[in-house]
Amino acid sequence: MVNRYLREQNYIDGMWVHADSGATIDVTDPATSARIGVVPRSGQAETRRAIAAADAAFQTWRRTTALERSQLLRTLHDLIVRNQQALAELLTLEQGKPLAEAVGEIRASAGYVLWFAEEARRTYGEMVPSPWADRRILVTREPVGVVAAITPWNFPSSMLARKLAPALAAGCTVVAKPATQTPYSGLAWGALCEEAGFPKGVVNILTGNAGEIGDELCLNPIVRKLTFTGSTEIGKVLLAKCAATVKKVSMELGGNAPFIVFDDADIDRAVDGAITSKYRNSGQTCVCTNRFLVQSGVYDRFVDKLAAATGKLKVGSGLDPQTQQGPLIDAKAVNRVEALIKDAVGNGARIATGGKRHMLGGSFFEPTVITGATSDMLCMKEEIFGPIAPVSRFETEEEAIARANDTEFGLAAYFYTADLARAFRVMERLKYGMVGVNEGLITTVEGPFGGLKESGIGKEGGRQGIDDYLDMKYVCLGGLEGS
Numbered sequence: 001m002v003n004r005y006l007r008e009q010n011y012i013d014g015m016w017v018h019a020d021s022g023a024t025i026d027v028t029d030p031a032t033s034a035r036i037g038v039v040p041r042s043g044q045a046e047t048r049r050a051i052a053a054a055d056a057a058f059q060t061w062r063r064t065t066a067l068e069r070s071q072l073l074r075t076l077h078d079l080i081v082r083n084q085q086a087l088a089e090l091l092t093l094e095q096g097k098p099l100a101e102a103v104g105e106i107r108a109s110a111g112y113v114l115w116f117a118e119e120a121r122r123t124y125g126e127m128v129p130s131p132w133a134d135r136r137i138l139v140t141r142e143p144v145g146v147v148a149a150i151t152p153w154n155f156p157s158s159m160l161a162r163k164l165a166p167a168l169a170a171g172c173t174v175v176a177k178p179a180t181q182t183p184y185s186g187l188a189w190g191a192l193c194e195e196a197g198f199p200k201g202v203v204n205i206l207t208g209n210a211g212e213i214g215d216e217l218c219l220n221p222i223v224r225k226l227t228f229t230g231s232t233e234i235g236k237v238l239l240a241k242c243a244a245t246v247k248k249v250s251m252e253l254g255g256n257a258p259f260i261v262f263d264d265a266d267i268d269r270a271v272d273g274a275i276t277s278k279y280r281n282s283g284q285t286c287v288c289t290n291r292f293l294v295q296s297g298v299y300d301r302f303v304d305k306l307a308a309a310t311g312k313l314k315v316g317s318g319l320d321p322q323t324q325q326g327p328l329i330d331a332k333a334v335n336r337v338e339a340l341i342k343d344a345v346g347n348g349a350r351i352a353t354g355g356k357r358h359m360l361g362g363s364f365f366e367p368t369v370i371t372g373a374t375s376d377m378l379c380m381k382e383e384i385f386g387p388i389a390p391v392s393r394f395e396t397e398e399e400a401i402a403r404a405n406d407t408e409f410g411l412a413a414y415f416y417t418a419d420l421a422r423a424f425r426v427m428e429r430l431k432y433g434m435v436g437v438n439e440g441l442i443t444t445v446e447g448p449f450g451g452l453k454e455s456g457i458g459k460e461g462g463r464q465g466i467d468d469y470l471d472m473k474y475v476c477l478g479g480l481e482g483s
């Protein structure tokens with residue numbers, strides 16, 4: 001495969017290197033499982049070297065000025081924008097999403113870099129009025145140091161952008177491990193940072209044995225912060241391991257988004273929002289709607305319109321410009337989706353459209369609407385991470401809010417209503433980190449992204465996104481008699 005950003009080696013201390021053993025991991029086409037390339041199968045030793053390189057680089061990088069870091073990040077942003085097509089093709093090849101969505105992800109990545117190029121120069125401190133005539137009170141914010149970043153396969157570029165950009169802006173250095181299924185978009189960040197002129201060791205990207213690399217990143221005391229995006233299950237494992245050295249942690253974890261449609265909603269707008277929120281990346285996003293709660297008065301109309309729109313979605317290769325639904329990430333994901341449908345139907349749900357593997361075979365699956373869903377079904381309780389839309393009926397606002405909140409997750413929630421008073425009542429009672437009101441696509445760098453409860457800790461993007469990469473220091477400046 002010819003792509004100027006394809007790298008099949010680790011990027012450590014400014015060098016492209018194989019795993020010490022020379023061992024590799026196959027990278028496969030999500031649709032067919034055919035091998036498309038290899039990456040290093042690294043472990044603890046390579047990770048230790050990457051951490052040491054980041055630590056050495058930090059001693060200099062931390063002393064660059066905010067303006068210098070801002071200018072380098074702008075150079076990085078411009079590089080990403082100029083090469084968005086090549087980066088998007090690489091992303092679609094390894095992850096499968098439609099090329100248009102991949103271009104959107106690359107543009108979002110560039111957006112995070114530009115945002116934090118600007119935020120780099122606004123990490124203000126404070127001077128607090130002193131109670132003592134001979135002393136002054138200063139509050140400063142300083143880079144935390146070496147940051148470890150572990151990212152998922154579903155947005156292999158933008159999830160790393162959300163970590164690299166604020167970390168570099170704050171003056172930190174980074175060791176990143178991309179997902180095993182989609183390593184190339186992560187390694188491409190090494191090539192981009194190298195091309196932009198970031199000093200060696202500031203950014204280090206390595207692939208390999210997730211457990212071994214993860215253990216070293218979590219347990220090595222030189223690493224002062226772990227930022228993780230992935231499943232709640234793995235997030236809990238890493239959170240516990242980071243306790244041993246009391247690291248700062250950011251956790252962007254799983255979701256179980258409710259999508260509530262009230263009787264007074266604009267149904268066509270709600271269906272448009274439902275399609276976007278449910279089927280983006282073939283339902284493989286953390287903020288995808290996981291369950292639809294529809295008030296009785298509009299239930300039949302909403303289901304009919306949603307099923308009709310879902311049935312029109314074009315399934316195919318992500319490289320085909322006509323495709324709206326690419327393959328799931330692998331065969332395991334297909335089996336999981338099938339099992340959720342079987343459980344729902346076995347408990348009385350009905351299939352309004354879809355419901356089985358697509359005729360294209362491989363990891364392609366029919367976008368599916370399930371009606372008559374009830375709260376005891378697995379698809380209403382677990383993160384689906386696939387193109388299934390379970391629809392359940394409700395009677396009252398109280399019932400909708402109670403059911404929406406009845407989950408250990410708290411990432412994103414959506415609801416549609418024309419009633420402003422109801423909008424405020426529901427918005428204020430939903431226990432979620434992010435809420436879309438009459439909108440199904442809410443992610444933007446300006447909005448602080450992150451969840452509550454078992455959906456995570458911390459925010460990415462927004463004014464708040466750089467805070468997790470800074471330590472606050474209080475300085476009492478004495479000996480100022482007569483000042």
Ligand SMILES: NC(=O)c1ccc[n+]([C@@H]2O[C@H](COP(=O)([O-])OP(=O)(O)OC[C@H]3O[C@@H](n4cnc5c(N)ncnc54)[C@H](O)[C@@H]3O)[C@@H](O)[C@H]2O)c1
Binds near residue numbers: 237
């Ligand atoms: N909240 C968010 O912003 C957000 C964004 C994207 C995805 N996600 C979540 O991510 C999940 C899907 O991504 P996934 O399947 O890659 O998640 P995952 O948890 O299986 O893997 C995430 C990353 O952790 C690594 N990993 C796995 N086991 C590890 C271990 N023992 N030690 C160290 N690292 C380990 C993987 O290699 C990968 O790089 C979903 O639950 C989704 O909701 C959340």
Ligand SMILES: O=C[C@H](O)CS(=O)(=O)O
Binds near residue numbers: 287443
């Ligand atoms: O999967 C989770 C991503 O954060 C989705 S989004 O593109 O940021 O909305």
